Amino acid sequence: MTITEVAKLYDLSADTLRYYERIGIIPNVNRNPNGIRNYTENDCGWVEFAKCMRNAGLPVEVLIEYVALFQKGDDTVEARKEILIEQRDKLKERIEEMQKTLQRLNYKIENYENGFRQAEANLKLDNK
């Protein structure tokens, strides 16, 4: 697959794909004799993985490290696992915080729907 096809498939720009490869979020993609990238299924897997993890907020830096370890082989399994665990835990916390905020928003919207009676004492501090 060409870079344009992959870009469309995953809704990323070709620039982003080249960027990801350059910094090492995805391993180097093989080229045809003219130097044009030819993405294999495996490459696409990496692209999809990168996109998914980035969407969830994992920093580029962490992904770079993960991919580098992956490419070093089986000696790095333990280190990779630790990265995953750390990021999993952080993600979990972020989600929990966001859940709370979601509920807060829902509560506020409800208030707005109940005619937004801000005079009521128990709502007074929640008009923000």
Add this chain to the structure above:
Amino acid sequence: MTITEVAKLYDLSADTLRYYERIGIIPNVNRNPNGIRNYTENDCGWVEFAKCMRNAGLPVEVLIEYVALFQKGDDTVEARKEILIEQRDKLKERIEEMQKTLQRLNYKIENYENGFRQAEANLKLDNK
């Protein structure tokens, strides 16, 4: 409360607090005769609100708009509600995506814990 106290209380930098006020994420804070900010309980409420919403990923721009509407009074209730609903929906989607990624990470970690038998066919495409 002084800016330093508020900064400590909410774990934000004083610079960030001034920045939030300047751009309108929080309403203007009253000053004492020397021009030094004196945060009321209400101001703190706004700070906390801003921090919470920013943490959840709501863009600064949106919060600016919301606060501006809030300050314009009751005519803007409907518009404010719509902002909240839109942001609530977006937040919900983000959370759902992140949930999926969380599960994916958990699955990968499990694999690493099961001795990471990457040879097994059903895991082959999930080594990323």
Add this chain to the structure above:
DNA sequence: GATTGACTTGGGGTCAACTCCAAGTGTTAA
């Protein structure tokens, strides 16, 4: 055989959201 179109590289530019800095003022402590 010249144009078109898809790709290449290297490097500078942009955007959101802070973060830092210099220069200044006013209160408190020695």
Add this chain to the structure above:
DNA sequence: TTAACACTTGGAGTTGACCCCAAGTCAATC
């Protein structure tokens, strides 16, 4: 009364993550 300290402003700088552009190559078409 001078030093130390907490704050002020305006504006420049930083960071993370892309995004864009010029200049060039190659293959295919007109």
